[in-house]
Amino acid sequence: MTTLDSMFELATELRDKGQLQDSINVLSKILDDYPVDKKTFVVYTVLGGVYADLGENEKAITNFKQATELNPKYELASLGLYVTLVEVDKDVEAIDEMTRYLTLYPASLYKDTLEELLEGLANGYMTDYEDSIRNFAKKNGVEI
Secondary structure, eight states: OOOHHHHHHHHHHHHHTTOHHHHHHHHHHHHHHOSSOTTHHHHHHHHHHHHHHTTOHHHHHHHHHHHHHHOTTOHHHHHHHHHHHHHTTOHHHHHHHHHHHHHHSOOSTHHHHHHHHHHHHHTTTTGGGHHHHHHHHHHTTOOO
């Protein structure tokens, strides 16, 4: 009998082997078969990552957004959304997502991003958000 967990394991194995479309097919089947499950947000996150790997950024954004709506505390989904938005030059939306997450939850994965943003400030990048970036960095123990 096929279960959500076994299907998810297959999807991640396919992704890791570079069989991205096959991974998408399995992840989509999981969402069809288990539309309401406590693990659905993880499926959307992985699906977003696979689409990002394929350069299908709008589909990646859609899936990362769905994951963050289902579980606003899931930092990996939030960070995936942030990175993909930056990739398509939607910097304001990216900063809004980072701000949403970091206002409510402590950074773990976002620490590297905050370090990169601090470096970017020195080069004139994202200076409109300097106060927020510095405050989030300080709040989360990132050296300024």
